[in-house]
Amino acid sequence: MSDAASTGTATSSGKPRASTGFAALFHRSPTLRGYLMLSPALVIMVIGVLLPFLILVVMSFWTREGFGFDTTITAANYARAASEPIFGVFLIRSFWVSGIATIVTVLLCYPMAYYVAFHVHRHKMLWIILMTLPFWTSYLLRVFAWKVILGYEGVINSSLMTAGLIEAPLEFLLYSQTAVIIALAHAWAAFAILPLYVSLEKIDRSLLEAAADLGDGPVKRFLRITLPLSLPGIISATFLIFIPTTGDYITPALLGGPDGAMIGNLIQLQFGAVNNWPMGATLSIVLMLWIAAVALVFIFVTRKSKESLI
Incomplete structure (x- = not known):
């Protein structure tokens, strides 16, 4: 059996067969290719922007207690920011x-x-x-x-x-x-x-x-x-x-x-x-x-x- 036949990438007539699985989806979907090209920037944005922002949001509902933090969810900080x-x-x-x-x-x-x-x-x-x-x-x-x-x-x-x-x-x-x-x-x-x-x-x-x-x-x-x-x-x-x-x-x-x-x-x-x-x-x-x-x-x-x- 030839290498082309064993890999399933070519027919007996020598014409390439259609790709299957993820490779076929990658070739057929411009959207997927676009997301893959954007993935490094998206990872950086998530790590450098989204996660710190989410941490700030969560922390804003905490309160200071001594030298540490009370993680009980409360809007006291927002009430203080609006009242003072x-x-x-x-x-x-x-x-x-x-x-x-x-x-x-x-x-x-x-x-x-x-x-x-x-x-x-x-x-x-x-x-x-x-x-x-x-x-x-x-x-x-x-x-x-x-x-x-x-x-x-x-x-x-x-x-x-x-x-x-x-x-x-x-x-x-x-x-x-x-x-x-x-x-x-x-x-x-x-x-x-x-x-x-x-x-x-x-x-x-x-x-x-x-x-x-x-x-x-x-x-x-x-x-x-x-x-x-x-x-x-x-x-x-x-x-x-x-x-x-x-x-x-x-x-x-x-x-x-x-x-x-x-x-x-x-x-x-x-x-x-x-x-x-x-x-x-x-x-x-x-x-x-x-x-x-x-x-x-x-x-x-x-x-x-x-x-x-x-």
Whole structure:
């Protein structure tokens, strides 16, 4: 008996037989092939994202007992988070600071991305690299740099005092919400430039030419064509900045002072010095739920705005 016959993969005429079992299912099902290709990423997502999230959810229903935890299921932490005003103050402040930082970052990065997409015709990748070059350094080093710049004897105050424009250092520059917003806007600018540039680069230039032929001026072309078509990039940039900055605790800890502390600092305190991990997990879940709610509202508003612009 030949090898082909013994393996059952070919007929006596030499034509291959149909595969059976899992191999046949694999060849016939594009969905299965797709899941197999995604399986490494899915495993990483489950281990790195889903399991920690489930642990946080379970732990949020525990309570601290001495140096350990009482695993009895209870909603006491959520009741405390809803009843104590301090948690609401930190949450509102976090959304305020993060929202302002997000708006400032997108407004500053949009013109840069627009210029590269529409007015740079050679070496665009070089321009992108140059714009993101400052962000190759450590996030912590950039925050410390802003601490030096905004300090009482920093670059800004020293320059203004030398020029005779002020007599005493400006106190609102450091250890304030202003300092946190400035540092966050600079630290996350690279995450806004890239999606904005990609969205603007994909716009069909013939649409702008057609609008110009119909008599639309530059402003009208921008409002009717460029801005609506670049909304996906704006939304992506907004989410990429707003979500992580809301829970940031490093920048507020170094630059914020008492008035600039955010919900991330409170969460870090619960997991650290206070050693109340269940309360820290509860605040984390509450923060994620609020972020999800704000994101849904933002998507709804942007869709309505896009429809009105078009």
